[in-house]
Structure formats: C-alpha cells, structure tokens
Amino acid sequence: xxxxxxxxxxxxxxxxxxxxxxxxxxxxxxxxxxxxxxxxxxxxxxxxxxxxxxxxxxxxxxxxxxxxxxxxxxxxxxxxxxxxxxxxxxxxxxxxxxxxxxxxxxxxxxxxxxxxxxxxxxxxxxxxxxxxxxxxxxxxxxxxxxxxxxxxxxxxxxxxxxxxxxxxxxxxxxxxxxxxxxxxxxxxxxxxxxxxxxxxxxxxxxxxxxxxxxxxxxxxxxxxxxxxxxxxxxxxxxxxxxxxxxxxxxxxxxxxxxxxxxxxxxxxxxxxxxxxxxxxxxxxxxxxxxxxxxxxxxxxxxxxxxxxxxxxxxxxxxxxxxxxxxxxxxxxxxxxxxxxxxxxxxxxxxxxxxxxxxxxxxxxxxxxxxxxxxxxxxxxxxxxxxxxxxxxxxxxxxxxxxxxxxxxxxxxxxxxxxxxxxxxxxx
Numbered sequence: 001x002x003x004x005x006x007x008x009x010x011x012x013x014x015x016x017x018x019x020x021x022x023x024x025x026x027x028x029x030x031x032x033x034x035x036x037x038x039x040x041x042x043x044x045x046x047x048x049x050x051x052x053x054x055x056x057x058x059x060x061x062x063x064x065x066x067x068x069x070x071x072x073x074x075x076x077x078x079x080x081x082x083x084x085x086x087x088x089x090x091x092x093x094x095x096x097x098x099x100x101x102x103x104x105x106x107x108x109x110x111x112x113x114x115x116x117x118x119x120x121x122x123x124x125x126x127x128x129x130x131x132x133x134x135x136x137x138x139x140x141x142x143x144x145x146x147x148x149x150x151x152x153x154x155x156x157x158x159x160x161x162x163x164x165x166x167x168x169x170x171x172x173x174x175x176x177x178x179x180x181x182x183x184x185x186x187x188x189x190x191x192x193x194x195x196x197x198x199x200x201x202x203x204x205x206x207x208x209x210x211x212x213x214x215x216x217x218x219x220x221x222x223x224x225x226x227x228x229x230x231x232x233x234x235x236x237x238x239x240x241x242x243x244x245x246x247x248x249x250x251x252x253x254x255x256x257x258x259x260x261x262x263x264x265x266x267x268x269x270x271x272x273x274x275x276x277x278x279x280x281x282x283x284x285x286x287x288x289x290x291x292x293x294x295x296x297x298x299x300x301x302x303x304x305x306x307x308x309x310x311x312x313x314x315x316x317x318x319x320x321x322x323x324x325x326x327x328x329x330x331x332x333x334x335x336x337x338x339x340x341x342x343x344x345x346x347x348x349x350x351x352x353x354x355x356x357x358x359x360x361x362x363x364x365x366x367x368x369x370x371x372x373x374x375x376x377x378x379x380x381x382x383x384x385x386x387x388x389x390x391x392x393x394x395x396x397x398x399x400x401x402x403x404x405x406x407x408x409x410x411x412x413x414x415x416x417x418x419x420x421x422x423x424x425x426x427x
Contacts, residue, residue, distance in 0.1 A: 045216060045217070048216050049103075049104070049213065049216075052209050052212065052213045056100060056156065056210075057093060057096060057097060057100070059198075059205055059206070060092065060093055060156075060202075061089060061093050063148060063195065063198040064085065064089040064092055064136050065089055066194055066195035066198055067085060067139075067140045067142070067195045067199075068082055068085035068086060068089065069195075070140070070194075070195050071085060071139065071140060074192075081139045082139075084135060085139040085140065088133075088149070089132070091128055091129075091131060092129050092133070092136070092152075095125045095126070095127070095128025095129035095131075095153065096129060096152070096156060098121050098122075098124050098128065099121070099125035099126070099129070099156045099157060099158075100156065101121055101125075102119060102122055102158045103210065103214075119158075122158065125153070125156075125157075126154075129149055129150065129153035130150055133145075133147065133148070133149035133153070134146055136149055144175060144178040144179055144182055144196060144199055145199065147174060147178055147199075148198075148199030148200070148202055151172070151199075152203060152206055154167050154171055154203070155168050155171065155203040155204075155206040155207045156206045164210070164211070165207065167203075168203045168204060168207045171203050172200065172203050172204065175203070179196055179200060241293055242290075245290065246290070249282050249286035249289070250286070252279075252282045253283060253286075256276070256282065257275070257276070260272040260273075260275035260276050263275065302324070302335070303324050305335050305338050305339075306322060306324050306358060309339070310322050310356055312342055312346070317352075318345075318351065318352060318353060318354045318371070319352060319354070320353075320354050320355065320356065321354075321355045321356075322355070322357070323355075323356075323357040324356070325358055325359050325360055333391055333394070333395045334358075334412065334414060337367065337388045337412055338367065338369075340384050340388050341384075341388065341410050341412075343384065344384045344385075344410075345369065345371050351371050351372035351373025351406075352372060352373070353371065354369065354371040354372075356369050357369075364413050364415055365413070365414045365415075365416060366412070366413050367411070367412040368409060368410065368411045368412075369409070370407055370410075372406055372407050372408075385399065385401065385410075388412065392412055392413075392414060396415045397413055397414035397415065398412070398413045399411070399412050400413075
C-alpha cells in the first residue's frame with residue numbers, strides 16, 4: 001500500500017539544517033568545497049599506517065621466531081632455550097609496538113615542532129628490545145641473533161632527518177661482520193641461513209617501511225596545504241570582487257554627491273536633485289551587485305551538491321546510491337531543499353539504505369530522496385517539510401511524500417524555468 005501526501009505551507013517551522021553545501025567562486029574557477037575523495041584519502045592514510053605497522057611487527061616477530069625454531073637443530077637442551085627465545089620474542093615485539101607508537105600522525109606533528117630528544121615511549125621501547133636482544137642471544141648462543149634485535153630497534157626508532165640511513169648502514173655492516181665471525185661455530189648446517197638472512201635484512205626492512213610511512217604523511221600534509229591554499233585563494237578572489245564592485249559604485253556616488261553639492265551652491269536645485277537621484281540609483285546598483293555576487297558565491301552546481309549530500313549520508317553509515325543528470329548546472333531553489341532533505345534523513349532516519357536522484361522529466365526537474373527507516377514520525381520526515389514546500393511552491397514547484405512499507409520517499413518537482421543553468425558547463 002502506497003500513501004502519497006502533497007504538502008502545503010503552514011504548520012511547524014522547518015528544522016535547522018545541519019548540512020551545508022560547498023561554495024563556488026563567482027569567477028571562472030569554482031571551488032567545489034570538500035569532496036568525497038578527501039575523506040577517502042584520509043581513510044587511506046589510516047589504512048596505510050595499519051598496514052605498515054602490521055608488516056613491521058610481523059617481520060619483527062618472524063625473525064626471532066626463526067631463531068627459536070633453529071634452536072632444537074643445534075642444541076640438545078633445547079626446551080629451556082626455546083622458552084627463553086619465545087619470551088625474548090614477546091618482549092621484543094612489545095618494545096617494537098611501543099617504538100611504532102611514536103610514528104602516529106599526531107605524535108609526528110608534535111615531534112617536528114620540538115627539538116628532537118628521546119621521548120619516554122622511545123626509551124621504553126628501546127630498553128625492552130635491548131633486553132630482548134640479550135635474552136635471544138643467550139637462548140641461541142649467537143651474537144648475530146641478539147644484535148639483530150638491537151639493530152631492528154635502532155632502525156625503528158624515530159630519528160631526525162638524515163640520520164636513519166646512516167644508522168641502518170652501520171648496523172647492517174655490523175650484522176654482516178658477526179655473520180662472518182660466527183661461521184666456524186654455528187654454521188655447520190644450512191638451516192641457519194634463513195634466520196641469519198632475515199636478521200641481516202631486518203634493519204633495511206624496518207627503515208624502508210618507516211621511510212615509506214613518512215612519505216605518505218608528507219603527501220597528506222601537502223594535500224591539506226593545497227586545500228588551505230585553495231580556500232585562501234577563494235577568499236582573496238571574493239575580496240577582489242567586492243573591492244572592484246563596491247569601489248566603483250562608491251566612487252561614482254561620491255562624485256555625484258559632490259556635483260549635487262556644487263549645484264546647490266549655484267542655486268540649481270533641479271540639477272542637484274537629478275544628481276542625487278543618480279546617486280540613489282548607483283546605491284541600488286551596488287546593492288543588487290552585492291546580492292548577485294553573494295548569490296553566485298553561495299551557489300553550487302547540483303551534481304556537486306548531491307555528491308556532498310551522498311558523502312554525508314555515507315559518513316553516517318548508510319549505503320547510498322545516486323543517479324544524477326550530468327546536464328544540470330545550478331538550480332538555486334533546489335540547493336536548500338537538498339540540504340534540508342538530507343538533514344531530515346539524518347535526524348529522523350536510522351536505516352541502512354538511501355538513494356538520491358535528479359532527472360529531467362519533460363519541462364520539469366524531479367529530485368527524489370528515499371531511505372528505509374524514517375523513524376516514528378507519521379510522515380517519516382519531520383517538520384522540515386514545511387520549509388521545503390515553501391521554497392518549491394515559490395517557484396511553481398511541488399513536494400510529495402510517499403510511503404511504501406518501511407521505505408519513505410521525498411519527491412520535489414520544479415519547473416525547468418526555475419533552474420539557473422551554467423551554459424558553459426552545459427557546453
């Protein structure tokens with residue numbers, strides 16, 4: 001059973017919009033505001049961090065465990081040594097996790113602003129891995145095994161710029177030297193080559209992972225700086241437009257009033273009245289120009305408006321589908337309706353799915369938004385419909401609400417003449 005309601009003005013006031021559209025510049029290069037890709041990149045940075053940290057911890061655990069697995073091959077009293085090696089592995093991984101915590105974005109941001117001295121977390125992590133190296137060396141009877149854990153700790157430390165790779169080269173040379181020294185005593189079987197190779201490559205593995213992570217952070221900072229620069233350019237562009245508009249009109253008004261003053265001094269009230277009338281007309285032109293400028297600055301192409309709306313719904317945990325006619329530019333009356341409808345979904349919804357569509361139907365534009373759980377309201381949308389209805393009817397449009405099972409839909413139909421289309425975009 002489908003219930004359809006046609007809404008008319010009156011009743012409770014519209015709810016306060018919690019969604020704001022992005023801005024466009026009144027000049028030729030519009031600023032689209034925050035896009036879906038920005039949030040996706042932010043989530044990508046977080047995912048990259050967890051991938052990097054997990055990979056480092058994995059290699060930090062596998063390498064000492066390969067030594068622990070080698071112990072029964074070389075020693076008869078293997079049980080005690082194995083347990084000792086496992087304890088060393090656990091302690092080393094714990095210290096490594098503490099060291100990696102110093103690479104979180106918030107910590108690195110503070111670190112870059114401070115003078116680089118060892119932080120408490122670094123001291124604890126280095127200490128734990130030094131003890132783990134000593135215990136693993138005792139369990140395996142190999143200097144290489146113990147030194148490998150220490151080398152990994154030094155490679156994973158958050159060094160100032162330009163120092164890390166010197167440390168990596170130094171400790172790798174030390175590990176190769178220990179490998180050569182221990183050949184006569186420990187290298188009677190080929191089994192030892194696997195843990196030895198892992199150990200020797202550990203500093204390079206850790207350093208390259210941390211280097212990669214810092215590059216990702218630098219790219220993320222560059223992205224944020226680019227966004228801030230775009231906003232600054234937008235403000236400067238608006239300031240220039242306001243200066244040009246108001247400066248011109250104020251100069252004209254000042255000259256006309258000055259002329260009117262001179263005409264009054266010459267006993268020509270008729271001429272003075274004409275100049276004052278012209279000054280008033282210039283004031284009206286300035287007001288209208290300011291309104292037009294503000295309207296252009298606030299206006300948002302509908303595809304961008306709907307993309308931002310879909311992104312907001314996704315961030316609230318809904319699965320969203322969109323179907324938008326790419327030939328539409330700006331529809332001034334529809335932008336606030338889109339924002340209000342999304343706000344009502346967020347306030348009165350709570351379902352799992354939503355859809356947004358905008359299409360041309362003969363001589364009308366039809367906007368439709370649906371969701372699957374509108375809450376307990378009879379309409380499912382709340383009192384914000386009154387404001388949307390008033391906006392639509394002001395330009396000859398219509399608002400319909402339909403209900404079918406647990407799915408509610410809001411449909412807004414506007415005459416094509418209500419649209420302010422950007423002809424350059426249509427071309």
